[in-house]
Amino acid sequence: MSLATREALVSFRRAPLLSALSITTIAFSLFAFGLFGLVVLNIRQALETVSERVEIRAFAYDGTDSRSVAAAVAEISAYPEVLRADVILPQEALERARREMGEFKDVFESAFLPTAIEVRLKPGYRDPDAVQRVAGKMGAFAFVEDVRYGEDWINQLHRIRNIAGATGMVLGLAFAIVAVIIIGATIRMAMMARAREIEIMRLVGATDGFIRRPFLIEGAIKGTVGGALALGLTWFATSVIERYLSFDTVFFDTRLAVAGVIAGAVIGLAGSMVSVSRQLRQA
Amino acid sequence: MIRFTNASLEYARGTVALHDVNLFIARREFVFLTGPSGAGKSTLLKCIYMDERPDSGEVKVGATSSLTATRTDVAKLRRKTGIVFQDFRLLEDRTVEQNVAFALEVIGAPRNTIAGKVSRVLTQVGLASKTTALPRELSGGEQQRVAIARALVNDPFVLIADEPTGNLDDRATRGIFQLLRDISASGTAVVMATHNLDLVRRSDYRTIELTHGEIVFDSASIAAPTGVALLDDDAGMTEAVL
Numbered sequence: 234m235s236l237a238t239r240e241a242l243v244s245f246r247r248a249p250l251l252s253a254l255s256i257t258t259i260a261f262s263l264f265a266f267g268l269f270g271l272v273v274l275n276i277r278q279a280l281e282t283v284s285e286r287v288e289i290r291a292f293a294y295d296g297t298d299s300r301s302v303a304a305a306v307a308e309i310s311a312y313p314e315v316l317r318a319d320v321i322l323p324q325e326a327l328e329r330a331r332r333e334m335g336e337f338k339d340v341f342e343s344a345f346l347p348t349a350i351e352v353r354l355k356p357g358y359r360d361p362d363a364v365q366r367v368a369g370k371m372g373a374f375a376f377v378e379d380v381r382y383g384e385d386w387i388n389q390l391h392r393i394r395n396i397a398g399a400t401g402m403v404l405g406l407a408f409a410i411v412a413v414i415i416i417g418a419t420i421r422m423a424m425m426a427r428a429r430e431i432e433i434m435r436l437v438g439a440t441d442g443f444i445r446r447p448f449l450i451e452g453a454i455k456g457t458v459g460g461a462l463a464l465g466l467t468w469f470a471t472s473v474i475e476r477y478l479s480f481d482t483v484f485f486d487t488r489l490a491v492a493g494v495i496a497g498a499v500i501g502l503a504g505s506m507v508s509v510s511r512q513l514r515q516a
Numbered sequence: 517m518i519r520f521t522n523a524s525l526e527y528a529r530g531t532v533a534l535h536d537v538n539l540f541i542a543r544r545e546f547v548f549l550t551g552p553s554g555a556g557k558s559t560l561l562k563c564i565y566m567d568e569r570p571d572s573g574e575v576k577v578g579a580t581s582s583l584t585a586t587r588t589d590v591a592k593l594r595r596k597t598g599i600v601f602q603d604f605r606l607l608e609d610r611t612v613e614q615n616v617a618f619a620l621e622v623i624g625a626p627r628n629t630i631a632g633k634v635s636r637v638l639t640q641v642g643l644a645s646k647t648t649a650l651p652r653e654l655s656g657g658e659q660q661r662v663a664i665a666r667a668l669v670n671d672p673f674v675l676i677a678d679e680p681t682g683n684l685d686d687r688a689t690r691g692i693f694q695l696l697r698d699i700s701a702s703g704t705a706v707v708m709a710t711h712n713l714d715l716v717r718r719s720d721y722r723t724i725e726l727t728h729g730e731i732v733f734d735s736a737s738i739a740a741p742t743g744v745a746l747l748d749d750d751a752g753m754t755e756a757v758l
Contacts, residue, residue, distance in 0.1 A: 236621050247609060433605060436565070437666070438595035439622040440588055 237446035244451055248426055252455070255419035259459030260466065262415050263497050266408035267467035270493070271482070273401035278483045280394050284359040287390070289352040289368050289382040290321075297348060297376040305374050306350055314358035314367050321349040347378070361387050409500060416459075416504025420452050424512050431512075441513050448509045449502055456501015460494040517543045517705065518564055518674065522573035523582075525559060525729075533559040534570060535729040541707060543673065546700040548716050549709040551726035557709040560726065561676050564707065565597050566590045578673070595623050598667025598675040598704075602682035604659045606651040612662050613638065613647040619666045633669055641665045641695060657688030664695060668704070675699055677708040681715070689715070 245252045293302060302320055309318040321329075326346040350371065354363060364382050372380040424431065434444050464485075471484050485493060520539040526532050533556050541547055549557045562568040563575045566585060575582040580593045606615050616634045625633075638644050641661040651659050660680055667675055677696065681689040693715050700706045710716065716723055725733035 429605065430607060433607065433618065434622045435591075436594060436599050436605070437619040437622055437670070438591045438593070440591045443622060443624070 237443070238450055240447035241450035241454060244423060244427065244447070245454075248423065251419075251422060251426060255416070255423070255455050256459050256462065258415050258419060259412065259455055259497070259501065260462035262408070262412040263460055263463035263493075263500070264466045264470075266405065266412060267463050267485075267493060268470060269401075269404055269408060271467060271471065271484070273397065273405070274485070274489075275483050276397045277394075277401075280390065280397065281356070284356075284390060284394070285353075287354055287359045287364060287382075287387060289354075289364060289371060289380065291350045291352075291368075291371040291374070291377045292379045292381070293348045293350070293376045294378045295347065299348075301374075301376050302348060302350065305371075305376070309350065309352060309367075309371060312367060312370065314354050314363050316353045316355045318350060318352045321351050323348060350377075359387075361391050409496075412500045413504045413507065416452060416456060416501050417508040418504075419455070420448055420505040420508040421512065423451065424448060424509065444513065445506075445509045449505050452501040452505025452508075453498045454501070456497040456499070456504070457494060459501065460497020463497065464490055464493055517541060517578060518707075519576045520560075520563070520570075520573070521576070523563065523570040523575055524572045525563070525568060525570045532556075532729045533568075534563070536573070537570075537729070537731055539724070539731065539734070541674075541705060544700065544703050544705055546697070546706045546719075546721040547708070548719075548721055548723040549707065549726065550711070550713070550716060550723060551732075553711075555726040556729040557726055558678055559729070561678050561707065561709055564674070564676055565594055565599055595670050596672050596674075598664075598670070598672035600660070600663050600667050600675065600677040600680045602679035604651070604656075604663045604683075606659060606662055606666075608651050611648050611650055612643060612654070612665075615651070615662055616666045616669050619669050623670070634665075637665045637669045640668065655688065656684050657691055660684060660688070660692050661695065664692070664699075668699065672704060674705040674707060677706065679709055679711065681710065681712055 299320075306318045306320055309315055323346045326349060330346070352367060352371065354367065358364075358367075361384070364387050365384075368380045368382050371377060431444055468484060471482050474480050475482055518539070518541040520537045523534055523537045524532075525534040535556075537560065539560075549560060551557055559568055563570060563582065564577055566575070566577070566580070566582060569575070569582040569585075577593060578596070580589055585593070607618065610618065613634050616637060617630050620630045620633060635644070635647075638647060641664055643658060643661050643665065646654065646658065651662065654662065660683075664675075664680075675696070680696070681692050684692060689712065696706050696708060697719075723733070723735045724731055
């Protein structure tokens with residue numbers, strides 16, 4: 234084991250209280266970050282579910298030849314934005330209307346409803362621009378009388394998703410900065426506690442890089458342990474919410490969970506780097 | 517080996533620490549630095565290991581110049597300059613041998629060479645039987661010996677000692693001084709700041725006196741010294757010592 238790693242580990246043994254305090258502080262700041270991440274994740278998931286319902290319907294004139302409609306469906310299916318395109322015949326439309334709007338079930342007659350082409354879009358193409366583009370192309374077919382896609386609703390959904398994304402970015406960044414500052418402060422405390430050691434290191438000819446190394450390793454270890462603890466706390470909080478508030482929540486998948494712990498290590502490293510560099514510049 | 521050329525240094529708030537200092541210290545030389553508190557002795561020593569650099573003029577130690585040295589150059593210089601202080605500056609939670617080994621470990625010395633070097637230098641300072649003791653279990657004189665061992669373990673060409681006997685009783689002082697003489701005799705230059713004029717009197721080493729950052733006396737510049745005025749800091753009176 235290198236001296237730097239040994240020194241980093243020894244510092245945990247020498248100042249267990251300070252180390253525990255640092256890790257707890259890091260864990261709680263990352264826990265806040267994690268909880269917020271989870272909220273964002275769940276909002277995004279909910280919006281994704283809603284956006285799956287984005288659909289475009291093109292209504293055909295009465296008496297449109299079914300072969301023209303079938304050819305159009307084949308062409309529309311080939312659009313890069315399109316997930317699936319289906320023909321909705323009058324009879325099927327009537328059944329769906331009766332199912333969805335039970336109070337009017339005696340009012341509708343199939344003859345009253347036109348043949349329609351119903352299009353669902355792939356994820357990533359459920360924004361107003363793509364919807365409008367596909368709707369425009371569908372409207373260009375000669376047999377199409379009208380195209381509907383709930384423009385207002387899609388715009389609204391898109392706006393909410395943008396706001397949620399931007400808020401997530403800004404608050405996430407703020408939490409990350411707070412975590413960096415807290416970790417920097419704890420590393421600074423550790424450096425102050427070891428000021429004598431650092432002074433001696435300098436006197437006997439250790440380079441700045443050498444002095445820096447154990448603190449960077451210490452920061453990375455604290456960040457990793459703090460990140461893992463935060464992950465555990467977040468999981469526990471999610472379980473409590475699910476159990477007592479009967480919410481169905483989505484938790485981080487393995488990839489995100491590992492990324493979270495790595496982010497903890499990176500934040501720990503960044504905090505140490507800022508703190509150690511400042512301290513060494515002052516020395 | 518160590519050369520000060522018109523070196524001046526002023527601290528913030530205008531305190532003059534060094535004023536136009538010109539000085540040459542040769543290899544293997546033993547030099548006393550004397551003068552009242554605040555005369556600039558510690559600053560002069562700090563300039564040798566480049567913890568301070570002059571505002572004007574130059575300090576050159578070996579091939580390292582205060583005008584051009586980078587932080588890495590300074591670190592490399594310190595590997596060849598042993599430094600000892602009045603307050604020992606030992607790591608309290610490490611044993612004697614760990615304190616000494618620390619100086620080798622932090623400069624990346626090969627691990628298989630460390631134990632041998634530490635053992636040799638602890639024998640040299642007379643602490644071969646105290647290798648596993650913690651600093652608090654040692655007397656002041658012994659703690660200073662550990663500090664000297666740590667300073668020597670890298671085979672420095674100069675040992676800088678800032679009031680090394682300031683915290684010690686007479687007996688321990690004599691022991692440490694004898695050790696420094698032995699070190700000097702074995703070929704390492706020693707530059708020692710001291711208020712202890714008895715030590716200066718009892719030896720015929722070169723003596724440099726500083727007052728207000730200026731060299732007011734250098735025994736090396738006197739062909740046949742017959743009497744030298746040194747300022748006694750405690751009594752505030754001059755005393756003929758040579």
